[in-house]
Amino acid sequence: MTRYGCQRAHQERRGAAFLALVRAWAAGAVVLVFTEYAQATLVYDYVATGPRLETFGGRLLLIHLPNALCIASAAWAAARVHHEPYRASTPRHLTAAFAVPVVAQLLNMAVQWEELAAEGLLLSNAVLVVGCVAGYAGDRLQDGD
Known part of the structure; x- marks a missing residue:
């Protein structure tokens, strides 16, 4: 194979x-939007009343739960959609699984920065870590790892 052919094959693999x-x-974003919408319409509208949120x-x-x-x-959906041979690379697979929740968290914090309390900031970041680890663990359990 010529040098040009090798470079082209490498670029195609990167692409x-x-x-x-x-x-x-995309899969992670669709699942996140759908689940957050369900949470907002079901939990916030019907269950999360003022007195219940005081404690x-x-x-x-x-x-937070x-x-x-x-x-x-x-995170689970994004990890499941990320197929072989690309999921064999741990950094790429972690990027595939965690990028959407992390970016969503950063956007949420940027939008609500003025209103954030210390408790909300700490707990929402703890929830981010717990959720990402749980989603990734679910993916790995399905793979049998």
């Missing part, structure tokens, strides 16, 4: 690897 990441991110346990149960489930679902 395919990037497309696999984009596909995983730490109420906020943990009605805000459902958020962890949404993040875990998005």
Whole structure:
């Protein structure tokens, strides 16, 4: 194979690897949007009333736990869509699984920065880590690792 042919094959592999990441991110974004919408319409509109959110346990149960489930679902979906041979690379697979929840968290913090309290900031970042780890663990368990 000529030098030009090798370079072209390498570029095609890089392009395919990037497309696999984009596909995983799209799946994670769709799942995150759908689950967050369901959370907002079901939990926030019907269950999360003012008196229930006054206590730490109420906020943990009605805000942060459902958020962890949404993040875990998005990370799991993105990881499941990220197929071989690209998922064999741990850094690429972690990027595929965690990019959407991390970017969503950064956007959420940027939008609500003025209103964030220390408790909300710490708990939402803890929820991000727990959700990402749970989603990734679910993916690895399905692979039998």
